[in-house]
Amino acid sequence: MTEEPVLRVTGLRREFGGVVAVDGVDFEIPRGGSLAIVGESGSGKSTVANMVVGLCAPTAGTITACGRDRSRPARSAKERRLRGREVQIVFQDPYASLDPRHCAEQTLDEVLRLHRADDGKQQRQARVAELGDLVGLDARQMRARPRALSGGQRQRIAIARALAAEPEVIILDESVAALDVLVQAQVLNLLADIRERTGVSYLLISHDLGVVRQITDETVVMRRGRIIERGPTADVLAHPRQPYTQVLRDSVPHAGWKPTRALRALTEGAQPS
Amino acid sequence: MTVPVLEVDRLVVDVLVEGEPRTVLHEVSLSLGEGEALGLVGESGSGKSMTARAVARLLPPGARTSGTIRYGGHDVRTLKGGALRDYRGDVALVFQDPRAHVNPVRRIGDFMTEALRTLHGVDKHTAAKRAAAALADVGIADGERRLEQYPHELSGGLLQRVVIATMLLTEPKLLLADEPTTALDVTTQAEVMAILDELRQERGMALLFITHDLDLAGAVCDRTAVMYAGQIVETRESAKLHEDPLHPYTAALVTARPAVDRAVDRLAAIPGRSVSAFEAPDGCPFAPRCPHAVDACHQERPPAEYVDGGLVRCIRADELRGRLAEEVAFHD
Ligand SMILES: Nc1ncnc2c1ncn2[C@@H]1O[C@H](COP(=O)(O)OP(=O)(O)OP(=O)(O)O)[C@@H](O)[C@H]1O
Ligand SMILES: Nc1ncnc2c1ncn2[C@@H]1O[C@H](COP(=O)(O)OP(=O)(O)OP(=O)(O)O)[C@@H](O)[C@H]1O
Ligand code: SF4
Ligand SMILES: [Mg+2]
Ligand SMILES: [Mg+2]
Numbered sequence: 001m002t003e004e005p006v007l008r009v010t011g012l013r014r015e016f017g018g019v020v021a022v023d024g025v026d027f028e029i030p031r032g033g034s035l036a037i038v039g040e041s042g043s044g045k046s047t048v049a050n051m052v053v054g055l056c057a058p059t060a061g062t063i064t065a066c067g068r069d070r071s072r073p074a075r076s077a078k079e080r081r082l083r084g085r086e087v088q089i090v091f092q093d094p095y096a097s098l099d100p101r102h103c104a105e106q107t108l109d110e111v112l113r114l115h116r117a118d119d120g121k122q123q124r125q126a127r128v129a130e131l132g133d134l135v136g137l138d139a140r141q142m143r144a145r146p147r148a149l150s151g152g153q154r155q156r157i158a159i160a161r162a163l164a165a166e167p168e169v170i171i172l173d174e175s176v177a178a179l180d181v182l183v184q185a186q187v188l189n190l191l192a193d194i195r196e197r198t199g200v201s202y203l204l205i206s207h208d209l210g211v212v213r214q215i216t217d218e219t220v221v222m223r224r225g226r227i228i229e230r231g232p233t234a235d236v237l238a239h240p241r242q243p244y245t246q247v248l249r250d251s252v253p254h255a256g257w258k259p260t261r262a263l264r265a266l267t268e269g270a271q272p273s
Numbered sequence: 274m275t276v277p278v279l280e281v282d283r284l285v286v287d288v289l290v291e292g293e294p295r296t297v298l299h300e301v302s303l304s305l306g307e308g309e310a311l312g313l314v315g316e317s318g319s320g321k322s323m324t325a326r327a328v329a330r331l332l333p334p335g336a337r338t339s340g341t342i343r344y345g346g347h348d349v350r351t352l353k354g355g356a357l358r359d360y361r362g363d364v365a366l367v368f369q370d371p372r373a374h375v376n377p378v379r380r381i382g383d384f385m386t387e388a389l390r391t392l393h394g395v396d397k398h399t400a401a402k403r404a405a406a407a408l409a410d411v412g413i414a415d416g417e418r419r420l421e422q423y424p425h426e427l428s429g430g431l432l433q434r435v436v437i438a439t440m441l442l443t444e445p446k447l448l449l450a451d452e453p454t455t456a457l458d459v460t461t462q463a464e465v466m467a468i469l470d471e472l473r474q475e476r477g478m479a480l481l482f483i484t485h486d487l488d489l490a491g492a493v494c495d496r497t498a499v500m501y502a503g504q505i506v507e508t509r510e511s512a513k514l515h516e517d518p519l520h521p522y523t524a525a526l527v528t529a530r531p532a533v534d535r536a537v538d539r540l541a542a543i544p545g546r547s548v549s550a551f552e553a554p555d556g557c558p559f560a561p562r563c564p565h566a567v568d569a570c571h572q573e574r575p576p577a578e579y580v581d582g583g584l585v586r587c588i589r590a591d592e593l594r595g596r597l598a599e600e601v602a603f604h605d
Binding site for chain 2: 040041042150151152153180181182183184185186188189192207208209210211213214215234237238247248249250251252253254255256257258259260261
């Protein structure tokens with residue numbers, strides 16, 4: 001018998017007014033797995049993420065995390081708390097999602113109060129320190145306001161906050177996109193370490209195929225709300241089958257790469273076969 | 274190289290940070306010939322935008338400069354009146370966010386033709402025709418319809434092409450492009466880059482291309498300058514930066530990037546973060562993070578030296594040369 005996936009979505013659909021943003025999306029993530037969603041701007045990636053985390057309700061379809069249905073909005077505070085222990089999200093811009101008045105310690109303590117209500121102050125303090133260590137923030141940085149920290153440091157706080165609830169799945173929606181390359185490399189290593197140590201699963205949304213290759217096992221490619229291609233990340237990137245995926249791959253700058261106008265024109269014409 | 278269009282020599286810029294003058298650029302030197310493209314690559318705060326702003330005479334109030342910025346035989350820093358207006362007519366800027374350029378309540382057509390009508394005295398009808406033709410140049414076919422639209426009706430990629438088309442209407446001799454594709458999709462980025470590259474070649478326009486992506490710079494720039502903490506630490510032929518970097522920071526930039534064609538156990542991530550010039554310690558500003566630092570590195574700021582047709586600021590550049598090439602080769 002195969003193990004129940006940690007996250008499963010089936011027939012997921014979302015309309016905004018008359019516009020279909022997400023159209024019949026199915027995927028699952030095995031426990032401890034890591035799945036990437038790639039695709040052009042507006043293809044529906046963030047809408048999928050927002051539905052999974054519960055920021056936006058599906059028009060149709062089901063979402064199951066850790067064997068529990070979460071397709072409809074949570075009805076009670078208790079249900080919301082339970083769901084928070086299943087899925088957390090880290091956005092691109094940690095600045096916008098962190099309270100400017102709170103230092104990392106306060107931010108983390110707040111999450112712990114909610115999710116580990118039985119813990120005493122000392123246990124919480126110990127856990128805050130542990131989380132700080134896990135994401136590589138020192139004591140001074142843990143006590144600084146977000147304004148006084150660099151983008152990479154703020155993103156570490158956002159990751160620590162997501163981890164504080166001890167979720168089974170962390171959604172990373174362009175979470176490393178705004179970071180400098182050297183800091184991005186640090187955060188990518190950190191994400192790999194955390195997954196190895198805690199067994200957490202990732203749902204990564206990224207425009208950066210190098211990042212996708214580095215930290216995911218499986219990839220789905222979205223275009224106009226639908227999944228047009230899927231498979232192991234290494235295969236999808238090395239042997240893309242859909243013309244659109246090929247164009248996406250060929251658009252990534254690398255040593256010796258020359259940009260061409262034709263690429264974009266191809267994507268306009270490239271229909272899923 | 275042809276006659277330099279732009280020559281920046283030992284430019285130092287101090288700006289007011291919390292009311293105090295702080296150095297953000299330290300002895301930046303670069304030159305750009307007609308039709309040539311130079312990449313300016315570095316992490317956040319390294320001074321890329323400040324360099325472009327100094328060249329464009331758009332430094333924040335209270336800024337002080339020394340050194341020279343030579344354009345057409347004059348020091349740009351001291352241009353006034355008509356000469357400054359002429360200079361501004363020769364130089365165009367494109368920023369990361371196209372929406373920062375445009376007035377959201379005015380039509381695309383009004384935005385595109387404003388400079389032509391007010392500065393160059395072109396009549397409305399002719400200006401509109403030229404605007405539509407410029408849109409065609411950047412791959413926007415239904416230009417006449419676009420001129421009637423408002424900015425919010427266009428995607429980011431389309432609007433960035435509109436901004437580029439607008440810049441080109443006044444036939445600039447020097448284009449300063451500050452991360453013009455950072456906000457775009459990779460496929461759109463490829464197209465915008467191709468457009469910039471074609472226009473530069475066809476019109477002999479000089480291009481200063483700012484990005485944090487070494488590969489992207491290499492795709493359109495003959496040479497690339499790498500910045501760290503307000504100074505240029507290496508300027509080379511773009512291709513050489515990947516194969517045979519002379520500065521440890523350049524090598525770090527190359528090896529930290531995850532590749533599309535393979536995953537590695539761990540990325541080569543050096544600790545710390547990039548700093549601004551005024552936050553950097555004495556000596557080599559990269560020393561606290563440099564895996565090759567020795568005691569001498571902390572003593573004085575390494576001078577710029579010519580090596581292999583390029584410029585580098587590292588006291589160990591000669592002796593490290595083969596090792597850095599190995600580091601980046603291992604990465605490939
Ligand atoms: N709250 C909303 N109201 C109306 N339309 C929306 C809303 N959120 C998203 N959309 C639309 O749904 C579609 C998918 O958007 P989504 O943000 O999911 O794309 P994305 O793949 O995440 O794009 P990007 O790569 O630019 O982040 C787009 O057409 C978008 O305009
Ligand atoms: N208006 C300003 N007033 C004072 N200091 C500024 C101003 N703009 C930028 N700086 C400072 O000048 C230094 C160089 O900034 P600059 O904007 O040139 O960096 P950059 O290399 O373009 O970085 P990024 O990749 O983040 O755009 C930084 O320390 C920055 O904080
Ligand atoms: S001068 Fe020293 S610290 Fe600076 S880059 Fe060279 S080896 Fe590293
Ligand atoms: Mg999105
Ligand atoms: Mg900048």
